[in-house]
Amino acid sequence: MKLEQITTANAFNYRYLLKRIFPYIKPVLFRIVIAFLLTIPLGLLDGVTAFVLKPYIDVVINGDTLTYGNVVLTRDILGFWIPPGIVIFAGVQGLLRYSNTYLTDWISYTIANHVKIDLFKKLIFLDSKFYDENSSGLVISRFLNDPDLAARQLINSIKSLITCFTSALGLIFVLIYNSWELAIVGVVVLCCAFLPMTLLRKKIKQVSNKTTVVGGNITTAFNETYKGNKVISGYNLQDKTFAKMKRLIRETFDLQMSLTKRIGWLSPIMYIIASIGIAFVMLVGNKLIAMDRLTTGSFASFITSLLLLYKPIKSLGHDLTNIQSIFVAINRVFDLFDFETRIKDEGKKEMSKSLNAVEFKNVKFSYNEEKEILHNISFKIEKGKTLAIVGNSGGGKSTIVNLIPRFYDIDSGEILIDNENIKNFTLKSLRDNISEVFQGNFLFTGSIKDNILVGKENATDEEINKVLIASHLDEFVAGLENGVDTLIGENGCSLSGGQMQRLAIARAMVKDSPIVILDEATSALDNKSEKVVQKALDNLMKDKTVFVIAHRLSTIFNADKIIVVEDGHIVEEGTHEELVGIENGRYRALYDMQFKNQELENV
DSSP, X not given: OOGGGOOOTTTTOHHHHHHHHHHHHGGGHHHHHHHHHHHHHHHHTHHHHHXXXXXXXXXXXXXXXXXXXXXXXXXXXXXXXXXXXXHHHHHHHHHHHHHHXXXXXXXXXHXXXXXXXXXXXXXXXXXXXXXXXXXXXXXXXXXXXXHIIIIIHHHHHHHHHHHHHHHHHHHXXXXXXXXXXXXXXXXXXXXXXXXXXXXXXXXXXXXXXXXXXXXXXXXXXXXXXXXXXXXXXXXXXXXXXXXXXXXXXXXXXXXXXXXXXXXXXXXHHHHHHHHHXXXXXXXXXXXXXXXXXXXXXXXXXHHHHHHHHXXXXXXXXXXXXXXXXXXHHHXXXXXXXXXXXXXXXXXXXXXXXXXXXXXXXXXXXXXXXXXXXXXXXXXXXOTTOEEEEEESTTSSHHXXXXXXXXXXOXXXXXXXXXXXXXXXXXXXXXXXTEEEEESSOOOOSSBHHHHHHTTOTTOOHHHHHHHXXXXXXXHHHHTSTTGGGOBOOGGGTTSOXXXXXXXXXXXXXXXXXXXEEEEXXXXXXXXXXXXXXXXXXXXXXXXXXXXXXXXXXXXXXXXXXXXXXXXXXXXXXXXXXXXXXXXXXXXXXXXXXXXXXXXXXHO
16 A cells, blocks of 8 residues: 555544544653643633733723722832732743643653554554565654644644633633623634635645645655765766755645645634724724713723734634644554554464475465466475576566565465475564675664674674674674774675675575575675675575575586576576577577576686
């Protein structure tokens, strides 16, 4: 399944999404409750300023008095206490705001990190076909960026929503306290601003999904530029690469502006609605003052509350829009969790190192439903023997060896190890017993030792020295200042091609698996490097069941069996002597074209 084809069908099924994310919320639920409780006084305190205006204007400025039961508030009392009260109020509000911000950030990062960890665990167990079908940029965007948006912004948006809601409630209380008639008018008018929100959900979902795909393509373009810089320079692709990036960035811009065109009018409309409400309130308020049903302090407090109410109402609209985008991201996250790997680890048996004779029986395989790649492939290689696979490019050679460790699963037929279907073994035990050396071996960022320990995590220094000698890396490593602790850079960028291959061979050696797969392990090397690497390969192959895809003549000569694969069919099978003796045979043709000159050079 391609990530860009996922439709996020449950993006606005809030009950479903909250149920899915609740396991990540549950461990920090107590802190979330505390954080949200702190937002309540933060919101309510916004109404204090407006509330204080009434007694300040009526008493301190106009000289009236306020009586609450037996308490009489005069100009002198309020004039003395209101200024320091404002400072104390600001200090309390600042402390609450800091505590709330720290707590919500801690909660948000914690939830986001737990989601990322689980998603990464999901990612590393997905099958090879997933990586074939999805670009690196889109994978990074979906597995790294969406959890941040989904988890971190969800908590912050809900916090903001509660703050704005409680702020609105506090201000509405002040409105009602000052004049319930005007309060009804003001609140009804302002609440009309929420109506356009229901029209935006579908567009937010569409743009959010499209933006994720384009954003993934941008990340892929950066990755390709980094890794393919020499090809870009060598083929003068700078202008083409720049044009591609410019087009992708333009697509992102167009998508964002498309959303802005549809939601950007919310703010001016809300502003107009608020202005109409305030204007109408002022007209009614003037009449109430003239009729002595409203004091100037109450009216000033009311207008201030109404103006302050515009901000939380506007923020509520923004937060609701933002939360809808967040729920789209949450849906994308849990769509990833629902992604099923096509390689099922349902085997119960543990594969032993003594089991290593391999047989293919009528194996058929296709990467997709459109074209079958392998057709009824059958062969058997005995324990400790070497099978060479040769044939035209794209004929299915690499596909055959990739099926043994179950990087892909076959469509029909069987792959047996000592008459046991490989699906009956646990994936871990199967792959523990297979070592691979590829044409372009991936090396991890770290030291030489780190990369050797990939083959066997608990390898001793003695074992490491042994494989360094066997892989002909010992002299090279001895000449390094930090020896095996020398850092090799990203994907071994500080090593030559031959050194990278020998390090990959050392990694395979220390694993000491009974089955070894060599897929064009020397094809990218020059003659001098190839000879050294071939010696290392010869050491790796001792007493192993070996599958070799190679162009080197001596490897083909020494193989116990050779199969010729052409367009997904085995067209010939036998030893070198048997196959080269077939007149007009496919192997004989390959031999004449590719190997005869090399054989003469080696004589």
